[in-house]
Amino acid sequence: MATHRTKVPRPLARQLFVEVGHRCAIPTCRATPLEIAHIVPWHRVQRHDFQNMIVLCPNCHTRFDRGDIDRQAMFHYKELLRLPNPNRVAPDDPSPRAGLIRAYRMFQSETIRWQESIPLLVSAVCLSSFGFPTGNLGPVRIAASVARAATDKLGELGDEDVAEAANNVFDWYRCWASDVFDLLPSAFNATEDDYEDRREERFMLFADLHEEVCAALDLDPTELDFFEARRDDQELPKVSLGTRGFWEADE
Ligand SMILES: [Zn+2]
Incomplete structure (x- = not known):
């Protein structure tokens, strides 16, 4: 039946x-x-x-x-699912806790968006180094300034330790972007080991921030999603010109 x-x-x-x-x-x-x-x-x-x-x-x-x-x-x-879950925050929840969690998520997605714009920066600076017009750096600038705003917002809503940890993440990306912009050989000719070191560095900075945010929320770090551990699609782009050795002459 x-x-x-x-x-x-x-x-x-x-x-x-x-x-x-x-x-x-x-x-x-x-x-x-x-x-x-x-x-x-x-x-x-x-x-x-x-x-x-x-x-x-x-x-x-x-x-x-x-x-x-x-x-x-x-x-x-x-x-x-009936228990309050810090990972599910209503967009209109006006509490300071919800605000901090939303600012943290925003910070994560905006720094990743900035990271995704770095290959654009690479092609732009390469073009200009060969005497071509730089191309459109607008999306990179916008991504960087939105990431800056997200960093400040997270700093305002969290405590001093959160602000410092968020700044450290931002600075890590800023240094990377400016190395690319300044055509530093280290930004382009990274070996597999350099690349692993970079990944590790970035991971540690995000992990520090996660701990600070959780401490500010009085949560155990396992209770809040740590996106680094979740999103395997967020690999660091391998910045390469396909002409390895071109910049080595300057070293
Ligand atoms: Zn599943």
Whole structure:
């Protein structure tokens, strides 16, 4: 007596996605894309009930279907979603805590946007070093000044330690950008080891900032998402001219 499975109504789907902040509901995963799962399977309940539904990434969904994650555990994850989660801050929450968390997220995304603009800077300075017009540096300047504004905002809302740690991250990027701008050989001819050192340096600065922000919020650092650990797509761009050795003559 299999009943035709109905579509999840859009308002219910939205409510479920918002419940998890549009991330996989397993706190240690939080991956995307997302699927809606019934905790007690559809063929048994044959209805869409918010309390019996949860949003998962395809990987966690498959593991749940296979039984690697059992139903009790899944209800437990659903239960956890009711607890206040510092990673889910309403955009209109006026509390100072929410403001600081939003400023921290903003700082993270804007420094990454700046990082993504560095290859543009590289091509611009290369063109000009060969006597071509510099090209459009506007997007790089905008990315840098927005990152500066995000750094100041985070500093204002956090305490002195947060301000200092955020400045250290900003300065790290600023030094990198100005090395590129000044055509310093070290900015271009990085070996794999240099590159690893750079990654490590950046990681430590972001980790310091994360600790300071969590201390200011009175949170354990594991309670707040540390984006460095989450986003493998945020690799440092390898700055290379494809003409390794061109600048080595100056050293
Ligand atoms: Zn997942």
